[in-house]
Amino acid sequence: MSGEFFAVIPAGGSGTRLWPLSRSGEPKFLLDLLGTGRSLLVETVDRLKPFAPVDRVFVVTGGAHHDAVRAQVPDLPAGNVLVEPSAKNSAAAVGLAAFVLERTHPDAIVGFFAADHVVAEAEAFQSVLATALDAAKSGLMVTIGITPTEPSSAFGYIKKSKDFADTEAVHHVGEFVEKPSFLDAQRFVKSGQYLWNAGIFVGSVASVVKAFDDFSPELGVPLREIAALMAEGLDVAQLWEALPSIAFDYAVAEPAAKAGQFLVVPGSFGWRDVGDFDSLAQAQQSSTTSDVVVVGDASKVHPHDSSGIVVGSSGRIITLLGVENIVVVDTPDALLVTTKEHAQDVKQIVEHMKAQGLEDML
Amino acid sequence: MSGEFFAVIPAGGSGTRLWPLSRSGEPKFLLDLLGTGRSLLVETVDRLKPFAPVDRVFVVTGGAHHDAVRAQVPDLPAGNVLVEPSAKNSAAAVGLAAFVLERTHPDAIVGFFAADHVVAEAEAFQSVLATALDAAKSGLMVTIGITPTEPSSAFGYIKKSKDFADTEAVHHVGEFVEKPSFLDAQRFVKSGQYLWNAGIFVGSVASVVKAFDDFSPELGVPLREIAALMAEGLDVAQLWEALPSIAFDYAVAEPAAKAGQFLVVPGSFGWRDVGDFDSLAQAQQSSTTSDVVVVGDASKVHPHDSSGIVVGSSGRIITLLGVENIVVVDTPDALLVTTKEHAQDVKQIVEHMKAQGLEDML
Numbered sequence: 001m002s003g004e005f006f007a008v009i010p011a012g013g014s015g016t017r018l019w020p021l022s023r024s025g026e027p028k029f030l031l032d033l034l035g036t037g038r039s040l041l042v043e044t045v046d047r048l049k050p051f052a053p054v055d056r057v058f059v060v061t062g063g064a065h066h067d068a069v070r071a072q073v074p075d076l077p078a079g080n081v082l083v084e085p086s087a088k089n090s091a092a093a094v095g096l097a098a099f100v101l102e103r104t105h106p107d108a109i110v111g112f113f114a115a116d117h118v119v120a121e122a123e124a125f126q127s128v129l130a131t132a133l134d135a136a137k138s139g140l141m142v143t144i145g146i147t148p149t150e151p152s153s154a155f156g157y158i159k160k161s162k163d164f165a166d167t168e169a170v171h172h173v174g175e176f177v178e179k180p181s182f183l184d185a186q187r188f189v190k191s192g193q194y195l196w197n198a199g200i201f202v203g204s205v206a207s208v209v210k211a212f213d214d215f216s217p218e219l220g221v222p223l224r225e226i227a228a229l230m231a232e233g234l235d236v237a238q239l240w241e242a243l244p245s246i247a248f249d250y251a252v253a254e255p256a257a258k259a260g261q262f263l264v265v266p267g268s269f270g271w272r273d274v275g276d277f278d279s280l281a282q283a284q285q286s287s288t289t290s291d292v293v294v295v296g297d298a299s300k301v302h303p304h305d306s307s308g309i310v311v312g313s314s315g316r317i318i319t320l321l322g323v324e325n326i327v328v329v330d331t332p333d334a335l336l337v338t339t340k341e342h343a344q345d346v347k348q349i350v351e352h353m354k355a356q357g358l359e360d361m362l
Numbered sequence: 363m364s365g366e367f368f369a370v371i372p373a374g375g376s377g378t379r380l381w382p383l384s385r386s387g388e389p390k391f392l393l394d395l396l397g398t399g400r401s402l403l404v405e406t407v408d409r410l411k412p413f414a415p416v417d418r419v420f421v422v423t424g425g426a427h428h429d430a431v432r433a434q435v436p437d438l439p440a441g442n443v444l445v446e447p448s449a450k451n452s453a454a455a456v457g458l459a460a461f462v463l464e465r466t467h468p469d470a471i472v473g474f475f476a477a478d479h480v481v482a483e484a485e486a487f488q489s490v491l492a493t494a495l496d497a498a499k500s501g502l503m504v505t506i507g508i509t510p511t512e513p514s515s516a517f518g519y520i521k522k523s524k525d526f527a528d529t530e531a532v533h534h535v536g537e538f539v540e541k542p543s544f545l546d547a548q549r550f551v552k553s554g555q556y557l558w559n560a561g562i563f564v565g566s567v568a569s570v571v572k573a574f575d576d577f578s579p580e581l582g583v584p585l586r587e588i589a590a591l592m593a594e595g596l597d598v599a600q601l602w603e604a605l606p607s608i609a610f611d612y613a614v615a616e617p618a619a620k621a622g623q624f625l626v627v628p629g630s631f632g633w634r635d636v637g638d639f640d641s642l643a644q645a646q647q648s649s650t651t652s653d654v655v656v657v658g659d660a661s662k663v664h665p666h667d668s669s670g671i672v673v674g675s676s677g678r679i680i681t682l683l684g685v686e687n688i689v690v691v692d693t694p695d696a697l698l699v700t701t702k703e704h705a706q707d708v709k710q711i712v713e714h715m716k717a718q719g720l721e722d723m724l
Contacts, residue, residue, distance in 0.1 A: 020681070319382070319715075326685075335680045338682070338684055339685060341684065349664070353664065
């Protein structure tokens, strides 16, 4: 059926800045990071249900996570888990799904949604997505940009250009901007012309594969071949390994935007990319009046004159005394103590441990 | 045999400032606090061996610790563990042992040594103890005062008075001073006339019981009766409960010193009362060049840009990142994160937890 909507969920990234909560074997998207009882992946699938029942959801992930994805989303048809032979950055993940759909549903609309983002307000998200899908009928690709709440230098930005079709809800994309300096981020937010790039976009399958063909044939050509081989159940490892490892924004979205082929719909729906323990604490802060945010069983955590975040999954009593902006992550086999200010540096710890041969802890 | 030496080790105190390392069921003196492979109690017994073989050692402790004491010092005769029906402060513990010895070895010399102090230089200690025992032949009681290394307000002080018997190694005690202010502690140390009161003293059994009779008959009279009842295997709980709860220094040592009955031998033998995690770190600091002192398996601890102390007994990987003067105490069922500055306040945490009905964690 023409115009059917398919949701693609690229589920990569190890979340090393969330170690020891996230591990290579259990990355961020598989975790119940907010203590809701559901993983970020399952939350993402559920949020998309009004648009795409689970048989129209594709998850693109690594072989190591295939079984966990199937277990967490048991209704997901086996063929809807697209396994990447290795991690090849976002352009390959997006393109793989697009070229698979080109074979089976060439007239469909497709949307891409990260597996590990937090959306606090699902209904607001769904309303914005409906607007984006409507705009995608134009044949252009449509990204959803997040109205920034602070001058973050942790995200890329999308510059709005002129309104599209005389509606203030949809704009042409002026440009995609990589993660800026804090100074530039301040300028962007003050201008009111920039949105956070959350990596969410929709478009007809035809428009997406055409953008690969036009702007990134070094990906488009082999990915179309890979999709064909996969349909026959043939091995694609060698072709896959030869793919350039490049971000979708850089390889496709930026040149497509320059060519006037990208629209943007601004949205506000409590979006967060919980990339480290500081942002995890912020994401939780609204749900507590305490200076100490607890992820896990709060009855086990006893803070005194302290502030920060405690992530407890070991079942032990955790007592804090006179520590400010502390980060305590307590898992059955590893404990991390750091501060919010050092939340970004947790990634380096993981590098250190790798260098010390402690891979089994990572 | 006349003049035989008996060592008495009062083993009380719960060490709540060392929670969750020390617990009510496993207080400080039962712990291998310095990672030597031996508990502070066993270290104390061993240190006294050149003077008192284990059959001339008495341990005064609570009923809850009787079995642990027997297990840690298996050679200790059963009758040499004197069980206090309840904790009644140091005067009762010292007096109980003195009056028991009065019945069995009235001509003996007795010495009192806390079970939970650290002595880094055992030979230096033994040399000072020999001097003190020699001085005790005078019939006076002799305390060993620690030459202070810093103006601590955590200890009581002993003021030296005139030399005893023309030897500079032994002095009359001028007075026992309770824990001073930091300002007074600075004056004391600067004067060179004050020593730390480590609660170590020796004397003839006769001199000790006479001091109780003379200066604290409200303890001496019932304690002599308690010793007699215990010798017959009779119940002493009721008499014991009625004893005043008072420190030996206050009840006996201070008035005895005023009456000219106390001598003091200054000593330096790496003495420490490891009362909290800050002092535990200091006691360990000499054995490491790292900014992070580890008590336990150091191979499990990974510090980055951090300083402080990690006490690990859970077997888990412990990673620190960018935390200064941190205190991390990691036990199988409880975790404490605090700072060296708050080391003294750990006691309050224990009070809080008691109030919250968490006695089983204490």
